[in-house]
Amino acid sequence: MAELSGKYLVGVYDDDDTVLHAVPKLRKAGVKIKEVYSPFPIHGLDEALGHPRTRIGIAAFMFGVTGCCVALTLMIWTMGIDWPMIVGGKDPISIPNYIPITFELTVLFTAFGMVTTFFISNGLGPGTHFHPRFDVRSTDNKFVMAIDLGRNSMSEDEISRALKDSGAEEVNIKQF
Amino acid sequence: MHVTSPVREPLIQGGKTYADVTEDICRHVEGAPTKEWKIAFGLSLIVLAYGSVCLAWTWWEGLGVWGLNKTVGWAWDITNFVWWVGIGHAGTLISAILLLFRQKWRTSINRAAEAMTIFAVICAASFILMHMGRPWMAYWALPLPNAFGSLWVNFNSPLVWDVFAISTYFSVSLVFWYIGLIPDLATIRDRATSKISKLMYGTFAMGWDGSAKTWARYEYISLILAGLSTPLVLSVHTIVSMDFATSVIPGWHTTIFPPYFVAGAIFSGFAMVQNLMLITRVVYKLEDYITLEHIETMNKVITLTGSVVGVAYITEFFIAWYSGVEYEYYAFFNRMTGPYWWAYWAMMTCNVISPQLFWSRKLRRSITFTFFISVVVNIGMWFERFVIIVTSLHRDYIPSSWAMFSPTRYDIGDYIFSFGLFFTLFLLFSKYLPVVNMAEVKAVIRSTSANLPTKIAGVAKVRQRGTAEPAFDKDKE
Numbered sequence: 001m002a003e004l005s006g007k008y009l010v011g012v013y014d015d016d017d018t019v020l021h022a023v024p025k026l027r028k029a030g031v032k033i034k035e036v037y038s039p040f041p042i043h044g045l046d047e048a049l050g051h052p053r054t055r056i057g058i059a060a061f062m063f064g065v066t067g068c069c070v071a072l073t074l075m076i077w078t079m080g081i082d083w084p085m086i087v088g089g090k091d092p093i094s095i096p097n098y099i100p101i102t103f104e105l106t107v108l109f110t111a112f113g114m115v116t117t118f119f120i121s122n123g124l125g126p127g128t129h130f131h132p133r134f135d136v137r138s139t140d141n142k143f144v145m146a147i148d149l150g151r152n153s154m155s156e157d158e159i160s161r162a163l164k165d166s167g168a169e170e171v172n173i174k175q176f
Numbered sequence: 177m178h179v180t181s182p183v184r185e186p187l188i189q190g191g192k193t194y195a196d197v198t199e200d201i202c203r204h205v206e207g208a209p210t211k212e213w214k215i216a217f218g219l220s221l222i223v224l225a226y227g228s229v230c231l232a233w234t235w236w237e238g239l240g241v242w243g244l245n246k247t248v249g250w251a252w253d254i255t256n257f258v259w260w261v262g263i264g265h266a267g268t269l270i271s272a273i274l275l276l277f278r279q280k281w282r283t284s285i286n287r288a289a290e291a292m293t294i295f296a297v298i299c300a301a302s303f304i305l306m307h308m309g310r311p312w313m314a315y316w317a318l319p320l321p322n323a324f325g326s327l328w329v330n331f332n333s334p335l336v337w338d339v340f341a342i343s344t345y346f347s348v349s350l351v352f353w354y355i356g357l358i359p360d361l362a363t364i365r366d367r368a369t370s371k372i373s374k375l376m377y378g379t380f381a382m383g384w385d386g387s388a389k390t391w392a393r394y395e396y397i398s399l400i401l402a403g404l405s406t407p408l409v410l411s412v413h414t415i416v417s418m419d420f421a422t423s424v425i426p427g428w429h430t431t432i433f434p435p436y437f438v439a440g441a442i443f444s445g446f447a448m449v450q451n452l453m454l455i456t457r458v459v460y461k462l463e464d465y466i467t468l469e470h471i472e473t474m475n476k477v478i479t480l481t482g483s484v485v486g487v488a489y490i491t492e493f494f495i496a497w498y499s500g501v502e503y504e505y506y507a508f509f510n511r512m513t514g515p516y517w518w519a520y521w522a523m524m525t526c527n528v529i530s531p532q533l534f535w536s537r538k539l540r541r542s543i544t545f546t547f548f549i550s551v552v553v554n555i556g557m558w559f560e561r562f563v564i565i566v567t568s569l570h571r572d573y574i575p576s577s578w579a580m581f582s583p584t585r586y587d588i589g590d591y592i593f594s595f596g597l598f599f600t601l602f603l604l605f606s607k608y609l610p611v612v613n614m615a616e617v618k619a620v621i622r623s624t625s626a627n628l629p630t631k632i633a634g635v636a637k638v639r640q641r642g643t644a645e646p647a648f649d650k651d652k653e
Contacts, residue, residue: 016622035388035389036388037385037386037387037388038386038388038391039194039198039363039386039615040359040391040616040618040619041391041392041394041615041619042391043395045388045391045392046388046389046391046392049389051388051389051392054392054393054396056393056396056397056400057396060397060400074319075331078319078331079328079330079331079332082326083326083327083328085328085330087330087332087333088332094332097331097332098331100334100337100340100341100411100415100418101331101336101337101340103407103411104337104340104344104408105340105344107344107348107404107405107408108344108347108348110400110404111347111348111352111401111404112347112351114400114401115355115397118393118397119382122389122390122393124358124382124383124384124390125382126379126382127379127383128382133385137366139359139362139363139365139366139384140194140195140198140363140366140367141193141194141195141198141618
């Protein structure tokens with residue numbers, strides 16, 4: 001999570017369904033929502049907020065291809081070129097025997113590459129826990145909607161009322 | 177949407193709200209260590225200390241302190257290795273394969289099962305290091321440039337495949353487990369009162385804020401990790417079985433080994449999960465989260481995989497006879513009636529007969545009986561590996577070199593070491609980390625909890641009628 005600045009309205013919801021249904025309603029009314037924070041994943045919430053579909057899968061695929069190439073290059077070069085070795089009457093370059101390690105390294109590179117991408121793209125990492133948060137209850141039992149007042153043309157009161165109407169049990173102001 | 181079939185009991189009982197879940201699961205993390213925990217931890221440290229002394233002597237003196245001889249060159253070391261790796265299969269099965277199959281009951285047990293996996297693989301790896309005799313040369317198994325004319329490792333060998341398989345499995349399982357832990361660590365961080373726990377949980381929670389964007393990516397990578405781990409978990413024990421199957425030893429040289437080993441691994445892994453969870457749920461008062469339903473479902477998996485193992489034993493035996501290869505036939509005949517008949521029959525009784533008792537609903541819902549059978553299954557699975565390894569080796573082609581294996585105190589001591597290590601790690605985990613995945617349980621609580629924890633009447637009514645609000649249907653993904 002990046003550093004925050006400015007003045008925010010924070011709507012606190014009690015229920016995942018309420019917040020999920022509130023999002024399209026508020027967006028229709030013209031409220032620009034910064035983000036919703038929840039203690040567990042709410043399916044469809046990212047689409048409702050208009051977040052683009054994550055492209056992390058493409059990154060994962062690229063890392064997988066890299067792992068596959070690294071494994072094959074390593075084995076073909078060491079066993080077949082640098083020090084050709086015949087073991088058990090097999091050809092020095094015997095691809096079927098390379099399948100297990102190729103598979104393992106493909107998985108290894110994909111997993112680590114993808115998770116590293118995940119950390120970087122979300123700005124997660126050791127030390128980032130000092131960053132301020134809208135409401136700490138969002139990791140327990142509350143669903144927290146943040147609205148950047150600087151980016152909205154509607155007035156504070158209007159947004160506040162819209163939040164209350166959409167089912168928010170509290171509306172707080174947070175200044176960073 | 178949030179409608180569950182009335183035929184099934186709710187997964188989480190006691191009508192828990194989201195706050196209750198946090199409270200119930202954080203309780204043991206936030207409280208001071210209990211007396212029971214201290215006693216258990218002290219005991220496992222004593223066991224670990226005894227095992228470490230035995231292990232130190234093994235490494236100081238050499239592998240001659242084991243009961244191995246020139247005929248039986250692999251015995252308890254590899255038996256224990258395969259046994260621990262097998263146990264280490266249940267965690268990833270629960271978290272990966274059951275995630276792909278959308279089995280929601282996994283949410284209460286996946287955290288502890290994955291932790292068990294990681295610790296079991298550590299124990300397994302310790303036997304690999306032990307059986308090398310000179311563990312400081314373990315890096316020889318890696319393809320590193322070296323001073324021997326750069327003679328590389330033999331990539332045709334299943335033993336080298338194993339190095340890659342086990343290390344990949346360990347590290348990917350660790351990553352999967354840690355990714356699942358991050359949201360829960362953030363929950364504990366936000367509740368923490370002391371400076372030290374704020375710092376520790378805060379650092380490891382990596383600044384997690386639970387934004388919709390992060391959660392979407394989190395779900396996406398969990399799915400891909402599950403998709404990767406599923407073939408991975410199958411590949412690991414397949415490759416372990418190839419350590420045997422690609423040799424020409426009668427009793428080992430069989431193509432049935434990979435599926436047979438994988439089924440056996442899941443079988444023993446679930447038994448170990450049962451053992452640990454049955455204790456954990458009582459000690460941490462998690463009966464509402466790990467219910468009889470969970471125990472019963474796991475028992476069903478044990479029966480299924482136990483039956484696969486049983487069929488594999490019988491098939492193997494049939495083929496030994498039907499193939500007409502007399503060496504193969506002798507190996508199996510010798511297992512059954514030779515000097516190690518007791519190990520063979522212990523294996524058959526524990527692994528083939530005992531899981532069949534779970535066809536009775538009453539027995540598979542009995543906690544005491546489940547615990548007993550889980551122990552029996554793990555004993556049986558240890559004997560399976562012992563039978564495969566020792567009875568295949570001890571009578572080879574030349575009768576003059578036939579020998580018996582008997583363990584020395586160091587064989588036993590090194591096995592005890594692995595128990596000490598396993599329980600020490602598991603106890604540390606169960607004290608300092610949440611043993612149930614809070615975020616995942618909160619996500620399934622609504623569709624499964626007996627009470628609907630909502631205060632907003634309108635929404636609750638919609639939910640009970642089972643019709644989603646037409647404007648936006650979140651389950652239509």
